[in-house]
Amino acid sequence: MTLPAKIHQFLRMDRVKPSYRYNRYLKYPALGFNGGVAMAQDGDVHTLTTTWSPRYVLPRIVPVAHGVDLNIARLSQPDCLERLAPLLPAYEKWLEVTALRPVGKGLEGPKAAEQQQAEEAQLQQDLLEWKAELGAIRSGLAILEESRKHWSGPGPQKSRLGIPFEAWVSMNAAMAKVAAGKGYDEWRLFQLAFILASIPAFATRIREFHDFYTPEVAKHANAVTLLYFSTGGGKSEAFLGLLVFVLLLDRLRGKLRGVSALMRYPLRLLTLQQARRTLTAMAAAEDERYHRGHPGEPFSLGFWVGGSNTPNWHTTDGYTDVDTVQDVSPSGEVAHRETQPYKSARERWLKLSSCPFCGSKSGSTLALRRKPGAGGNALGHYCTAPKAKCSWNERFDEPTPLPFYIVDEDIYDLAPSVLLGTVDKLSALGQSQGTIRKFFGMFGFAPFVETATGRLFVPTLSRDWEGRAYSAEPGHPLRRKLGTCSNANWTRVPGQTGHYGRSDAGSMFGFYSWSVCAVKRARIFRMESPFNVS
Template identity: 30%
Template sequence: MQDMERASIRARRMRASILTSHNDLSKAKEVSVNIDGNVYYNSKTDDGSKIWNRMPYSFHLTINIEQFVKNNFQFEQELDFNEFINQANKNTKITNKLADDVWKANFNVSSKPFNLRGAKNEVIILRFDFTNISIDDTTKGKQYEHTLFNCTFKVNLNGLKHREFQDEYDYEGFKQRYYYDFRTINCQAYWLDEEKIEFSTRHHDVFHQPNVRPKDSLENIDVSFSKLACEKTCVDELKQLLNQLNERAAEYDSRINISITNEFQPRMDNREVTWKERMANVNHFKEVIKLFEKGVDILETDKDARISFNMMNDAFDDYYSSRGIPGASWRLFQIVFIVAGLRSIVREEDLDIVDVLHVGTGGGKSEAYFGLVIMTLFFDRIKGKKNGVTAIVKFPLRMLSIQQLERLACVIIFAEEIRKKYLMLFGGDEFSLGYYVGNQTMDFPGTYSELRCNLYKDKEFKDIIEPAPISKIISKCPLCDIKDPGIIRQIDDIQGKRVLQVCDKVNSHRFYIYLSDRELFRYRPSIIVSTVDKWAGLTQQRRARALLGAKGSMCPNGHGFIPCGDKCEDKSEEGICEEIGLDEETADGPILSIQDEMHLLREGFGTISSHFEGIIEEVVKANSSGRSLKHVVMSATLNGTDRQVFELYNKKAAILPGPSPEGFGSERDFFYTLLPGENRIIYGLKPNLRDNHYASLRTLRHIIEYLSNAQSSYADDSSTFMNDFGFSNEKDVLREFMNHLIPLTYHPKVQDAEDMNRFTNTVINDYLGSKGYLEGTVLTGGRGLDELKDTINNVRDTVEKYNITEQIKPNAIYSSLYATSVVSHGVDLEELNLMVFQGIPYSTSEYIQALSRVGRKYRGIVILWFYPNRVRDDSFYRNFKRYHDTLDHAVKPVPINRTARLGTMQTINSIFCAGILQYLSELQGSPIYHKKHIVDLKISQEKLLVKFIRNVYGRPVEINIEEEVEARLNQIKYDSNSNDNTFFPNILVNSGNHYFRNQSGMRGIQKQLILDAYDPDQIKKIWVGK
């Protein structure tokens, strides 16, 4: 390999380096090296066909240190392969006699000075290189294979002392140190003994991820749903929890010596952190306690809050009991987060602070915000809110987590059952759920008429489909017996112009889950689940103000809510209704805004999203007597959180539960515990001569072969199998087979995932023979909700119905999933525990999310095939263990700038239109959407619009807002190509000015580049530099 070919697909050199010093080197006598590997040559079989013969080689070298020093710290020896060449040539069936130089390699040891922080003696880096120097035959039909295969070398230092490499870096403003023993190229290195005298290279590395899990119990503390559902005991239990939090804080304080002089704490494993960071984390822990204490005080002194809290716990208890999990409990961080949030829900305090729930993937973030949402629903109702939106839950991706949607829907259903029991306390409309998602898809269409098309065979809506289609969100009735549930079907409510979800066994099990935009505007669901992009519709859809607390009235014909001054329905396909919405106070706008996966709101997407967050905030404030939204955000990966929150929401951040002062999962960590075993075992490999797509396919083939052989071995002799692999009972063996029954692969590009399916037969099934047959399913963002749901159900059913007797039969069917990044946020299955990566994802945040698809309940196994010809992948391969040991610290701060000039220029038109459609229309008491309405605007309204836009941005921006507003108003008023009834945003679009367009989404800066023919002579001048 040439010296710079570090990322070549055919590596010709491997290197392992250690640190030592001149002083230590002068005391050593020798270093011994053993080199091993294989070579291949061709021979003929009896029928004349060619086969490859494998022949092992081995060399032993002794490096005299004194001579090494005299030779200017250089040692080089060419390895003599003649012995092996002669041995091969003795084979009478060899195809061609091997030439003397068919295999050539050398072993080199060199050194150079190394700057090691804090070292007293001169440190040097000692490099051990094994290089293939044979000249490869590139001609077609080459006679010899010059590659050296499976090369490894072992180095015995024979007492030579070594030093550790040391990395120092910053994370969240605090210094970090990390120590490690080796630097490598095209290989990995590890110690063969605890004394670190001898090391060896290998071609893979492995990382055992600690099994750190959230705590769900403490001694003498009961935070079960049933306990906290009791009005008499809930406050006492929370006070006991508060006492333990305070005791732990005091314990943290007592373990810090105020007279400390060292900057860093004593080293733990390979890491050092500063005392400054530890003290900051103790202070943060105390701040979390204060927030929790406020919530406990609210529950003790506010009866309405306490009853709402009890009802919320009752709903969760019923939900989990229905799933066969009686006595279920909150995890400690979940109940602390919910109770801490009460200060904003009940007392409307800290609305200028964003609560950031930072918990590892699979830790239970969703249930935590579910709890806060349900608590808020009950509290809104007990305080007199009869209808309207209470909470908005936003996802950054178009493909939502179907399981998260299903769980949320079920919890709301059980909350509604409790509400119906106590109608005197919680009056008003049913608790309902709406999905404000996508871009006019069949899953979530824009209109009710489009949605009901799925329920009929004909376009005239006369011939209904029987049985009715199954619900897209929840297919089995959560209120029925879990052993024999009814099927939830979509039923057309013609009078109400909506589609209801109804159990086909118990007709009274009716659920109010809305999937079309029109249904949401009519029925203003209690909770809205949406994608971030969907709120770009505020710039085009005048009825969207209904979701944000608009005044209005209910249609007397039973069609739902009508915003004040607007028509009930003006679309013929929806069924025109001329009723006008009255100017009546209905309900305030939502109080909760919950953002999942905050780390994905970045760059242009984040900037544009921040402006639409400003629109929502300002409209809600105007409709809710000046009360702001309470923002809650969640992410498993954070860095630079304060700045990202400030740029997104123009508010401060409070992180819960926050970092443990003594380390994540440490003995005194209050919220997490370290369990025996691993959470995941992660293997890192780099293929040679083949790409990692082919390597991923071959990996699946060997997985199926191994599973088939292992199951057969167990079926033949279970006792021997259990003894060989350390199993204590048959149940554990079958569980292990089930855990790895369905491998999941991850691919950076859609085409790679599709190609996995295309090559499954060629690379896998054609070689498996009778051992099995693999069927793959592709999961990408282009798949619909039904496909994703079917895939999830198939995975569950396959594992649940696993039968080893069937699985060991010839040609047994195996399944696999080939997925892109959609799997990182759309699939949460404990049945998936085996994963293959084709290359490292483009960001650490995405990698952490993808990793968490396996090992959610049982130990996960991950095989990561790096791209062999990409420098970035090669860097991660060489630093494999370091990277995984500090994975959270490798998350990069999110780049986002709320006031970026290009961003403000991009959104000014959208804010202008939204300000008129959502804000001025509400103030006026009638919709403003035609040209004639703009012409009639008063100067005072125009000034209010300028103020609205300024408040949306929240800070000074580099554009003149007054001039931008005036330019657009003039464009609309004096446009000669439109009439009085033209929709005014369309006039702006047709003006030809790029910045007079609305955002159709939020995915970055939307500016078209126009390519035009260029003068060839001018191009020539540019290229020749004239």
């Protein structure tokens, strides 16, 4: 079909909310039924033809020239801040160009003038937000600059002022290993900016950096950050980079164990995928922490889903179908994994497909075993690779479970560094007083630690005190916890918002997670008599 251009009235995607960002892309030449429509323009003539399949060419997002060195490995070197220097002027230049954006382009009809006025107001509001983000990035870089002046080299810092920079270079070293395993070697610019903008919220928890906690930083730190990008755009790597930074920062500032981050997802399958992905990044961070001599326990992940997916307690049916590490060595897994009833338990509860430290590249498999005695009968995943092939096994003289907990009882008692689970676990907190107390015990409220196993002990009933005594002495069977689990605050790292299919579901997730935040912040959780021994 051929027609003059001046009489051709384009259709408009009226279901899309108008925005100066994409108003120019909302028109299409015609609507096809059981097919698509393509348009060719020759002077003042438009030619419309049908196609067998609808087609839309999505405008590409082209990054602007910025001069920032995005190589992750190079950003783990002492001179990394010079490589980031072009970021601030490039952002400022982008703001200048964006402020001149023609917001009226693509607007038509009788309300075009009114819409343009609204779009201009929205642009001005967005510019204020972008300038605030620029300020957060500037503050993050300033903290790193100040910290580098006092950095004493890799490892624990002689001055607490050196902690943020050590966490920064260690994080990049860890993420460089993660990237190498996936075939890339650079940050995307938005990932780098996101991490830098988030640094003030965490680094200012160190007393020596309190002066950086300005009203602007406080506003940015206390706001929910929505990290939006299309699938495959790099959202997960961005918040995993921030997660690794926070884990390293916590160890360096004296938090030797306990939850540093809470991640929750709406779907169990999605949760398992993200758990494996997160654990791989944490394994790289743990290798870096160990080799740099940072204090504290190994970074660990609690897979908190329970129910039919993982055991809730050590008394769960089938729990003893998993052999102890003393009875059956993990090295004999190939022959043992077909033995019933262990085979059935393994099929239900083996959640990792490969070792997060070595990737099971040597052809080794994973084993499930219980570790009684000093291990507290915890259910663990064991890598069967030889020491020369696995950096985790290389550390220990005897088989040691990977830092990955799947049993609710173990998670509550061992307080993993990262708690990752589904929102229904949060919603179940109000159903049991004992569960509430055990849950908040992970966040620093457990009063005791069992000396033999290192497990937290939270008395909930009067009979829990029978035959027990406590002491501040390290060698006592039940000793008072001395605060290494609850040092300052913890981080809430949410799942990706794009995975929440319904707005009411997102509201419910927010309600439960922020309820937890409120209780932790107010520190109103207390044990009533006779359990109050503070």
